[in-house]
Amino acid sequence: MEGNPKTYFVFNERSILISYNCPTNSKLISNISNTKKRIVTHMNDCIVDIVQSINSILVIFDRTKISADDLIKKLKRIEDTEDDLSKYNKIWQIPVCYDFKYAVDLENLAKEKKLSPSEIINIHKSKIYDVLSMGFLPGFMYMGFTDEKLHCERKEIPSLNIKKGSIGIALNQTCIYSQDSPGGWHIIGISPLDFFDLKSKNPCFAKPGDKIQFIEISSKKYQQMKKENSVKPIYK
Amino acid sequence: MIKVIQPGLFTTIQDGGRHGYRNIGIPTSGFMDEESAWAANKIVNNKKNESLFEITLTGPTLAFNGNYVISITGGDFNPLINKLPVKMYQPINVKLGDTLKLNNTINGARCYIAVSGGLKVKSIFGSKAFFSNITDSYFLKKNDEIKVSKKSKNKILKWDRFNFKLNRSIEVFKGPEFDLLSSNSKNKLFKNEFTISTNNRMAYNLVEKLQVGTKSIISSPVLPGSVQLTPSGKMIILHRDCQTTGGYPRILQLNISSLNYLSQLKSTDKIKLRLINL
Numbered sequence: 001m002e003g004n005p006k007t008y009f010v011f012n013e014r015s016i017l018i019s020y021n022c023p024t025n026s027k028l029i030s031n032i033s034n035t036k037k038r039i040v041t042h043m044n045d046c047i048v049d050i051v052q053s054i055n056s057i058l059v060i061f062d063r064t065k066i067s068a069d070d071l072i073k074k075l076k077r078i079e080d081t082e083d084d085l086s087k088y089n090k091i092w093q094i095p096v097c098y099d100f101k102y103a104v105d106l107e108n109l110a111k112e113k114k115l116s117p118s119e120i121i122n123i124h125k126s127k128i129y130d131v132l133s134m135g136f137l138p139g140f141m142y143m144g145f146t147d148e149k150l151h152c153e154r155k156e157i158p159s160l161n162i163k164k165g166s167i168g169i170a171l172n173q174t175c176i177y178s179q180d181s182p183g184g185w186h187i188i189g190i191s192p193l194d195f196f197d198l199k200s201k202n203p204c205f206a207k208p209g210d211k212i213q214f215i216e217i218s219s220k221k222y223q224q225m226k227k228e229n230s231v232k233p234i235y236k
Numbered sequence: 237m238i239k240v241i242q243p244g245l246f247t248t249i250q251d252g253g254r255h256g257y258r259n260i261g262i263p264t265s266g267f268m269d270e271e272s273a274w275a276a277n278k279i280v281n282n283k284k285n286e287s288l289f290e291i292t293l294t295g296p297t298l299a300f301n302g303n304y305v306i307s308i309t310g311g312d313f314n315p316l317i318n319k320l321p322v323k324m325y326q327p328i329n330v331k332l333g334d335t336l337k338l339n340n341t342i343n344g345a346r347c348y349i350a351v352s353g354g355l356k357v358k359s360i361f362g363s364k365a366f367f368s369n370i371t372d373s374y375f376l377k378k379n380d381e382i383k384v385s386k387k388s389k390n391k392i393l394k395w396d397r398f399n400f401k402l403n404r405s406i407e408v409f410k411g412p413e414f415d416l417l418s419s420n421s422k423n424k425l426f427k428n429e430f431t432i433s434t435n436n437r438m439a440y441n442l443v444e445k446l447q448v449g450t451k452s453i454i455s456s457p458v459l460p461g462s463v464q465l466t467p468s469g470k471m472i473i474l475h476r477d478c479q480t481t482g483g484y485p486r487i488l489q490l491n492i493s494s495l496n497y498l499s500q501l502k503s504t505d506k507i508k509l510r511l512i513n514l
Binding site: 009010011012013014015017019024036048049050051052053054055056057058060068132133134135136137138139140142178179196198203204207208 | 256
């Protein structure tokens with residue numbers, strides 16, 4: 001992404017933060033995820049860990065292999081021009097049951113937004129989202145950006161027990177809870193898929209930079225898929 | 237094999253941590269006080285990031301079901317083997333049937349027990365470090381049995397002299413959002429003392445508040461040692477088990493040595509921050 005203002009900030013003795021000072025949109029997400037891939041490919045030997053977020057990349061490096069100054073020089077050389085790397089970013093189709101039984105905050109949110117529950121569902125599922133970043137819990141996905149009609153604050157009082165697979169919305173984003181957890185997002189549905197598999201070498205099928213499309217399923221279908229247990233996510 | 241007779245307050249197994257998974261939200265974990273843990277491992281000729289026991293505030297009682305060489309470093313928990321005091325920071329030969337008891341801390345908040353050969357527990361995503369929802373347990377329980385990887389040959393040739401230092405200052409770099417602070421807050425940060433409030437492996441909270449009403453930022457990467465400022469003015473120093481991203485402004489960043497030192501402090505202890513340049 002030529003011409004985009006970027007800063008290289010030495011975060012601590014082992015980390016460089018690359019910040020993008022430009023509007024956060026789908027294009028930026030895809031550029032950041034391409035840059036991240038390029039850094040991993042070209043500099044794997046001196047990188048310990050790397051975290052991609054909505055408008056920045058954190059690079060944690062091995063101090064015994066490279067200095068911060070040399071790393072910044074190398075990072076600057078990795079041009080983040082748009083290229084066909086984005087074709088490797090998959091679009092995952094995620095089945096979601098929006099039944100009130102699981103969508104515990106749907107009714108309240110609908111009232112708050114002066115929309116009907118089915119309008120909220122339709123707006124939510126009509127868009128393809130970018131996986132912006134992962135965090136909070138292993139495999140917890142932040143996705144964006146939601147339609148303006150769905151923008152909302154987090155709940156004032158967080159729920160103590162949100163079920164694994166729950167789909168939430170807050171701010172301009174939507175999320176998936178990869179495990180049972182407390183949390184403050186408005187829960188509007190649930191997916192039967194496993195979003196974090198401890199036993200797998202590749203514990204999360206989706207990665208920041210991938211895209212997510214929600215496919216509505218019935219409560220019956222949800223229970224059936226949940227029982228089958230081995231339902232694999234599909235991608236286009 | 238080593239059997240847990242009493243687990244103590246919060247005894248875990250740690251190593252150099254889980255690297256390469258922060259992008260999918262898995263914390264690094266690992267030794268809270270890296271310096272003390274590395275010393276413990278070096279004394280028994282282990283690799284510096286080998287797995288060992290991390291003890292917090294109140295120590296465990298461990299029974300040895302074999303002959304091993306161990307070392308104890310970090311905070312002083314008045315260690316006793318078969319009720320007799322043993323020296324820290326040197327190799328100790330323990331025999332089958334021996335019992336090691338660590339008491340309440342005398343100084344420091346954490347100590348480390350390394351066993352020559354390392355501990356034989358399941359490695360998940362490249363690390364044996366305990367973490368909730370990743371490893372089977374988050375802390376050791378009574379009657380847990382931990383195997384030792386290699387039986388020691390009892391051949392400890394030499395070891396470097398290490399020592400344990402408290403009373404250091406907490407050195408910090410400016411964080412990415414340092415400039416969201418008012419000049420009054422900046423003055424306060426480096427003039428005043430701060431008191432440690434509740435703390436654990438994820439974060440150390442501070443009692444004294446800073447400016448109120450600082451807006452959240454777009455959810456961004458954080459690190460152990462990042463100092464976050466909440467809208468209510470509360471400061472949180474993230475530690476080894478912290479989440480990988482956060483939405484509070486990152487006003488400061490502890491250097492690694494200060495992060496190690498912080499893990500030896502406990503509630504009500506006072507700290508002073510000192511701004512340094514990288």
